[in-house]
Amino acid sequence: MSAKDDLYRQLSAFYHHDSEGFTTLDCERFTSASRSVISLYLNQLCDEGFLRKENTRPVHFWLSSHTQAMAPQQPAEEVFQALIGATGSLKSAVELCLAAVNYPDGGLPILVTGASGVGKSYLATLLHRYAGETGVISRSARLVELNCADYANNPELLSSTLFGYVKGAFTGADKEKTGLLDEADDGFFFLDEVHRLYAENQENCSFLWIKATFIAWEITANPVTPAYVFCSPPPKIAKMSC
Numbered sequence: 001m002s003a004k005d006d007l008y009r010q011l012s013a014f015y016h017h018d019s020e021g022f023t024t025l026d027c028e029r030f031t032s033a034s035r036s037v038i039s040l041y042l043n044q045l046c047d048e049g050f051l052r053k054e055n056t057r058p059v060h061f062w063l064s065s066h067t068q069a070m071a072p073q074q075p076a077e078e079v080f081q082a083l084i085g086a087t088g089s090l091k092s093a094v095e096l097c098l099a100a101v102n103y104p105d106g107g108l109p110i111l112v113t114g115a116s117g118v119g120k121s122y123l124a125t126l127l128h129r130y131a132g133e134t135g136v137i138s139r140s141a142r143l144v145e146l147n148c149a150d151y152a153n154n155p156e157l158l159s160s161t162l163f164g165y166v167k168g169a170f171t172g173a174d175k176e177k178t179g180l181l182d183e184a185d186d187g188f189f190f191l192d193e194v195h196r197l198y199a200e201n202q203e204n205c206s207f208l209w210i211k212a213t214f215i216a217w218e219i220t221a222n223p224v225t226p227a228y229v230f231c232s233p234p235p236k237i238a239k240m241s242c
Helices: 003-015 026-030 035-047 065-070 076-082 091-101 120-133 155-163 199-210 235-241
Strands: 051-054 060-063 143-147 188-192 228-232
Touching: 003 026, 003 035, 003 060, 003 076, 026 035, 026 120, 035 051, 076 120, 091 120, 120 143, 120 188, 155 199
Parallel strands: 143 188, 188 228
Antiparallel strands: 051 060
């Protein structure tokens, strides 16, 4: 199977119910090809009638109507067919993740471990899709990802990025800022490379997978609740923390 055909196969599986379309940037999760190569594939698929596009900024693509009509209504478990090892070496890991997602009263937080490049973020993406297709969460609920390495040495920036703040909460807060957790309300939140945070920052984040609820700084309102929280340290860090 060519790289273009593999990309189309994954797009068909992931977006066959999606009415909002996708961009070249969205497709980067499915392939290691550069953005320019992805754009070439998408335009070739348009020329071949498998996709249609609208010249917005950025350009949006959709599966063509006849392609969507031919798409089979697959069981949700088939979401994981694209994950190498899902029925082999990763079978038990996938089953544990599904059990956590389906656990009563809001599911369980998930700690995903593994070396760099093994597909931890991809697994989170598949679990988010699975939850949407099975009705565990709304199809419109988002998967929001935070790369903790970008905030390793700046706890104040991490806090404002996560939780947001209201005008006047501190010096320099001249307007309200929405946090990433607001965007993950009723959805999935993925803390990538959480081990890169200092201990005090990890402590600040720990209540997310204990209580999964927060209220923005200096504001009285209904708490925001991400439905599922993922963390992604390397294997050695995970073993040390158990």
